[in-house]
Amino acid sequence: MQDYISQLNDAQREPVLQKEGAMIVIAGAGSGKTRVLTLRIAYLMQQGVDAFNILSLTFTNKAAREMKKRIADIVGQSEAKNLWMGTFHSVFARLLRMEADKLGYPSNFTIYDSQDSQRLVSAIIKEMGLDKDVYKYKQIASRISSMKNSLITVRAYFNDADLQEADAMARRPRFGDIYKEYVERCFKAGAMDFDDLLLKTNELLNRFPEVLAKYQNRFQYILVDEYQDTNHSQYLIVKALSDKFQNICVVGDDAQSIYAFRGANINNILNFQRDYEGVKAYRLEQNYRSTKNIVEAANSIIDKNKTKLDKVVWTANNDGPKIIVHRLMSDAEEGRYVAGSIFENKMQKQLGNDQFAILYRTNAQSRAMEDALRKRDIPYRIYGGLSFYQRKEVKDVLAYLRVIVNPKDEESLKRIINYPARGIGATTMDKLIVAAKHYDRSIFEVIEHIDRIDIGIASSTKTKLKNFVMMIKSFQALEETQSVFELTEYVIKKSALINELKKDGSQEGISKVENIEELLNGMRDFVEGQKEVDEARGSLAEFLEDVALATDLDNEKDTDDRVSLMTIHLAKGLEFPYVYIVGMEEDLFPSGMSMNTREELEEERRLFYVALTRAEHQAYLTYTLSRYRWGKLVDAEPSRFITEIDDQYLEYTTPMDDYRYKSALTDHLWDEPDKSKLRQRKPVSGKPPSVSRPSEDQIRKLRKIRPSSSSNNSKPSGFEGTLEPGMIVSHGRFGRGTVVNIEGAGGEKKAEINFKVGGLKKLLLRFAKLEVI
Numbered sequence: 001m002q003d004y005i006s007q008l009n010d011a012q013r014e015p016v017l018q019k020e021g022a023m024i025v026i027a028g029a030g031s032g033k034t035r036v037l038t039l040r041i042a043y044l045m046q047q048g049v050d051a052f053n054i055l056s057l058t059f060t061n062k063a064a065r066e067m068k069k070r071i072a073d074i075v076g077q078s079e080a081k082n083l084w085m086g087t088f089h090s091v092f093a094r095l096l097r098m099e100a101d102k103l104g105y106p107s108n109f110t111i112y113d114s115q116d117s118q119r120l121v122s123a124i125i126k127e128m129g130l131d132k133d134v135y136k137y138k139q140i141a142s143r144i145s146s147m148k149n150s151l152i153t154v155r156a157y158f159n160d161a162d163l164q165e166a167d168a169m170a171r172r173p174r175f176g177d178i179y180k181e182y183v184e185r186c187f188k189a190g191a192m193d194f195d196d197l198l199l200k201t202n203e204l205l206n207r208f209p210e211v212l213a214k215y216q217n218r219f220q221y222i223l224v225d226e227y228q229d230t231n232h233s234q235y236l237i238v239k240a241l242s243d244k245f246q247n248i249c250v251v252g253d254d255a256q257s258i259y260a261f262r263g264a265n266i267n268n269i270l271n272f273q274r275d276y277e278g279v280k281a282y283r284l285e286q287n288y289r290s291t292k293n294i295v296e297a298a299n300s301i302i303d304k305n306k307t308k309l310d311k312v313v314w315t316a317n318n319d320g321p322k323i324i325v326h327r328l329m330s331d332a333e334e335g336r337y338v339a340g341s342i343f344e345n346k347m348q349k350q351l352g353n354d355q356f357a358i359l360y361r362t363n364a365q366s367r368a369m370e371d372a373l374r375k376r377d378i379p380y381r382i383y384g385g386l387s388f389y390q391r392k393e394v395k396d397v398l399a400y401l402r403v404i405v406n407p408k409d410e411e412s413l414k415r416i417i418n419y420p421a422r423g424i425g426a427t428t429m430d431k432l433i434v435a436a437k438h439y440d441r442s443i444f445e446v447i448e449h450i451d452r453i454d455i456g457i458a459s460s461t462k463t464k465l466k467n468f469v470m471m472i473k474s475f476q477a478l479e480e481t482q483s484v485f486e487l488t489e490y491v492i493k494k495s496a497l498i499n500e501l502k503k504d505g506s507q508e509g510i511s512k513v514e515n516i517e518e519l520l521n522g523m524r525d526f527v528e529g530q531k532e533v534d535e536a537r538g539s540l541a542e543f544l545e546d547v548a549l550a551t552d553l554d555n556e557k558d559t560d561d562r563v564s565l566m567t568i569h570l571a572k573g574l575e576f577p578y579v580y581i582v583g584m585e586e587d588l589f590p591s592g593m594s595m596n597t598r599e600e601l602e603e604e605r606r607l608f609y610v611a612l613t614r615a616e617h618q619a620y621l622t623y624t625l626s627r628y629r630w631g632k633l634v635d636a637e638p639s640r641f642i643t644e645i646d647d648q649y650l651e652y653t654t655p656m657d658d659y660r661y662k663s664a665l666t667d668h669l670w671d672e673p674d675k676s677k678l679r680q681r682k683p684v685s686g687k688p689p690s691v692s693r694p695s696e697d698q699i700r701k702l703r704k705i706r707p708s709s710s711s712n713n714s715k716p717s718g719f720e721g722t723l724e725p726g727m728i729v730s731h732g733r734f735g736r737g738t739v740v741n742i743e744g745a746g747g748e749k750k751a752e753i754n755f756k757v758g759g760l761k762k763l764l765l766r767f768a769k770l771e772v773i
């Protein structure tokens with residue numbers, strides 16, 4: 001038996017060795033699901049399956065690269081490189097390029113990132129003369145996205161009276177028109193947005209049976225990691241492609257499903273056994289990643305969720321140190337504590353920076369951590385937030401390249417037509433947009449024919465437009481002979497873009513120039529990398545596709561010795577010896593936005609499970625007593641998730657008395673912390689808790705400083721006083737419902753509402769954004 005097979009335990013070996021059929025591996029964190037998937041591919045190839053016949057879908061492209069490397073070690077580089085492996089988006093972007101003509105798209109179609117999509121939506125709202133305070137472009141863009149992920153096309157939308165009614169009720173009756181215009185404009189621009197990559201793949205497989213058959217025959221073995229977070233659109237693609245051979249292997253963990261807010265559907269995992277014949281279900285129970293303390297603490301948390309599959313997770317690893325819980329006064333202090341603790345651990349145990357990760361619920365929390373790490377000279381890297389390729393100066397360069405590849409790309413054209421300034425103003429642009437619509441052409445085509453049409457543009461401006469077109473065409477001619485790197489160097493000089501940036505001598509200006517240099521370095525690597533691969537990839541279009549689909553994690557250089565900072569969502573699938581989970585406070589984690597329903601709260605709890613199970617050796621939980629939120633300093637109290645962990649796994653390094661009473665005062669909607677447990681809790685070190693009950697006066701004070709509706713993020717609903725049973729209300733997510741009951745008072749007031757679609761739900765009015773109908 002091959003060496004790598006012997007590195008698997010019995011339970012892991014079975015799904016690796018089962019060559020044919022449908023199988024699902026449901027197992028807790030750190031039990032080797034990703035390892036099983038990787039070795040299964042290696043084993044299939046050793047059994048004679050052609051790499052070209054295997055399709056493997058991962059959560060990040062980085063994960064795909066790592067898997068490929070491992071497989072290459074076993075079967076050899078030349079074989080492994082033929083595997084189709086990557087995220088849904090990158091794999092199907094590649095497939096769509098090969099079939100784009102069938103859908104009326106050019107094969108060099110542009111991929112609009114979410115920034116491009118939002119800009120286009122915003123432009124459309126303006127062009128349609130709609131009120132931008134009512135039609136908020138981000139909200140509209142996200143609604144378009146969820147329509148697409150539910151496969152609701154424009155036509156389907158206009159055939160669905162309920163959807164239109166919902167938008168009318170939400171006071172955005174023109175949503176459908178915006179959606180329609182958006183889709184048409186993308187099409188005309190030869191552009192697909194992220195959601196299109198899945199939607200159009202579905203369309204392709206549905207409309208063209210011969211294409212479906214081709215890829216069914218090609219991808220005889222399909223494997224999906226993190227299956228619990230696939231959305232409906234992804235589910236359908238996998239289902240269609242695997243329908244013929246039914247050699248499908250999915251792995252996942254229902255307890256780590258954390259993307260419901262983006263449309264992920266946990267039912268995909270729950271219904272798998274119904275979808276395929278003779279499904280073999282495997283369970284892995286042994287965790288190899290974490291200490292006993294961490295594994296058992298994580299178990300004790302997920303136990304609190306009602307919706308879950310029964311699973312066992314245990315480990316043969318050592319007990320390890322307890323999870324440290326530490327209280328701070330402010331976020332700045334929290335940063336200092338974390339940086340100090342990392343510093344100490346590094347010194348005492350001689351560890352590298354890459355052994356540490358700081359995880360948080362929201363991106364904004366990174367600032368305090370960064371400040372503290374910088375002061376201690378600890379190198380770090382932040383993932384998420386604005387990615388390198390989304391920085392303005394980098395996007396401007398990319399926009400030039402995108403127009404060279406696809407001159408129809410409207411968003412990119414708009415970015416560069418007057419940058420650097422060449423006297424083509426907003427009025428001219430507006431005229432061009434109207435003309436493009438009138439002639440049903442792209443803006444670039446209109447400019448190409450500007451001499452022959454009269455749209456009220458002065459002849460001096462026409463000359464400027466013609467010069468612009470000529471410049472782009474000269475770049476296009478170069479593209480055929482030059483590498484991406486050489487072309488870009490030429491473009492930034494010739495367009496005067498780099499001069500424009502160099503004029504700005506400020507620190508910010510200098511760092512922009514450095515970013516462009518970094519982009520050029522990346523291009524050089526790309527060009528070099530292509531030489532090693534004999535597949536004919538390496539064109540400008542391919543570079544742009546890589547860039548459009550790159551996630552932050554993908555840009556990591558493996559040699560970098562830095563502390564990792566990221567949101568918990570991004571940390572899925574990763575592992576670090578030391579993990580700091582910061583901001584463990586009510587309303588922050590669990591998020592105040594996600595406490596309206598049990599479902600939402602359970603998703604937050606799963607998120608905490610994901611966070612904790614990233615830790616191999618030790619976990620730290622920190623919380624502060626006050627925090628700036630939405631510009632105001634508010635009192636914070638420890639997250640209920642801390643109190644949910646069984647005490648035996650925790651070590652309190654600060655006293656607990658301060659917040660005990662505050663906690664006892666809060667009336668949490670769904671899962672009240674076990675107050676008796678709170679009282680038994682003893683600090684491990686620090687001063688002993690005070691035992692006297694607070695006076696009425698103190699309680700009143702505490703109540704006052706607790707963030708109430710007025711100091712909170714959510715708008716007070718205004719009608720709280722008047723909401724009565726029997727009233728009909730509308731909720732952004734659940735739609736229309738009837739108020740059944742009202743209880744509580746002030747900031748803790750709740751309404752029980754029977755929703756037409758979601759059924760009975762209890763909502764905290766402080767957070768629920770309801771509209772009375």
Ligand code: ATP
Binds near residue numbers: 007009028033036573
């Ligand atoms: P997650 O749910 O977080 O994605 P997972 O189930 O995919 O976790 P892996 O990442 O595959 O788990 O494995 C967790 C760790 O345990 C990895 O470091 C992996 O190399 C190690 N591991 C898995 N199986 C074994 C084994 N049989 N022997 C030794 N180490 C193992």
Ligand code: MG
Binds near residue numbers: 033034035573
């Ligand atoms: Mg995994």
